[in-house]
Every structure is written in C-alpha cells, then in structure tokens.
C-alpha cells in the first residue's frame with residue numbers, strides 16, 4: 265500500500281516488454297533476501313506516459329526477444345486469469361497478436377520501425393491488461409529463475425509459459441484454443457483439446473523463432489536442481505497463484521518444472 269500520492273510521474277519506456285509504465289505495480293529486487301518485492305497501489309500509476317518506438321530502436325536482439333516474450337506472457341496470463349474480464353481480454357488478445365506478428369521481425373531487424381511500433385503497442389496493452397486482469401502461475405513459478413538463477417525476467421517467464429499453459433489448458437480447453445488462434449495457429453478443424461495443444465506449440469514456435477529455448481536445461485539449470493526450484497517457486501508465488509485458471513499444488517509445480525527441464 266502507498267498511503268499518499270507522490271510527485272507527478274511521467275514515464276517513458278525504452279524497452280517493449282514489462283508495460284510497467286501502464287500498471288499500478290512496482291517490482292524491486294531485494295538482494296538481502298534474494299527475493300522480489302511488489303508494491304501494488306493506484307497511487308503509483310503515472311499521470312503521463314510517452315510511448316515512442318524510436319526509443320527502442322537501439323535494443324540488442326537478445327534484449328528485444330526477452331522483453332518481447334514478457335509482453336506475450338502478460339497477454340496470455342491476463343486473458344486467462346480468473347480475475348480477467350472482457351475489456352482486459354480485448355487488450356490481451358491484441359497484445360498476443362501484435363507480439364506474434366512483430367517480435368520475430370523486431371529481433372531480426374531492430375531498425376524496422378513498423379515492428380518496433382507493434383511491439384511498443386503490445387507492451388503497453390499487455391501492461392494495461394495485467395494491471396486490470398492479473399497474472400498467474402507462469403509469472404509465479406518463474407520467480408526463482410529471476411531471483412535465484414538470475415535469468416532475465418522475460419526469458420524466465422517465457423521458459424515456464426509452455427509448461428504452465430499445458431497444465432492450465434485442462435478444464436479450460438476452449439480458452440486456450442482461442443489463444444492458439446491468436447498465436448497464428450490454424451485450429452479450424454480441430455476439437456478443443458487438440459486446438460488447446462496448439463497454444464503450447466504456438467508459444468514454443470515463437471520462442472524458438474527468436475532464439476529462446478523453452479527448456480530449463482538449455483539455460484544452465486541442471487535437471488537435479490528443478491525440484492528445489494519448484495518448491496521455492498510454490499513458496500514465494502502464493503500472491504499470484506489464486507488468479508491462475510487452474511488450481512495448482514506443490515506437486516503440480518514440481519511436475520511443471522520437470523516438464524520444463526526435459527526436451528521432448
């Protein structure tokens with residue numbers, strides 16, 4: 265909680281990912297405890313935001329990929345959260361479609377202003393979507409990858425995304441079938457179960473198209489470490505798990521981490 269309004273804020277993003285300039289959240293690293301602390305209050309919403317894609321032109325390809333995948337996950341989590349609503353879903357859908365279309369181009373050619381503009385808009389819409397719709401187990405379970413293993417935030421959530429979506433689609437297959445379509449997959453002649461599997465494939469395909477492996481073991485994490493990481497993730501992510509579309513236990517977190525560790 266922030267008790268009082270602070271000085272007026274004008275925020276100008278220079279990446280296309282977190283969308284934090286449009287959220288009521290501030291996240292800070294606490295090096296002493298090795299955790300991230302979140303402040304969530306309407307008083308931290310800025311009065312003015314200037315989103316200028318020209319300011320993102322200089323981002324290296326790796327940073328473009330990592331931050332852009334964060335925006336993708338914001339769209340997916342806000343669209344599917346228990347706390348979502350139709351207005352949030354409109355923002356989230358547009359966010360997912362923009363990332364699918366523009367991220368591979370922005371990574372390949374950072375000077376492509378059309379792709380950079382698409383990604384700036386995607387990040388802005390993703391920020392609005394999570395600020396009003398919430399997040400879920402993808403961000404929740406990725407916490408220790410950020411804080412313990414020091415993997416950049418966007419890459420961390422992207423690695424967990426296919427495996428959490430594969431878990432979440434059970435009981436929510438129609439929702440994830442729509443996500444598959446937003447990710448550019450043809451699901452016209454598939455039933456909901458098959459179509460929802462395409463959402464997992466769509467995320468993996470997009471990640472691989474920008475050079476990010478969906479497997480923990482490709483990010484210097486040993487298979488023998490994943491159970492401890494899963495336990496830590498479940499412990500620290502209780503704030504985010506209630507909004508996840510499927511109830512998740514510590515055993516589930518362990519299964520998700522093991523799936524993420526094993527190339528199929």
Ligand SMILES: [Fe+2]
Nearest residue numbers: 282334403421
């Ligand atoms: Fe994020």
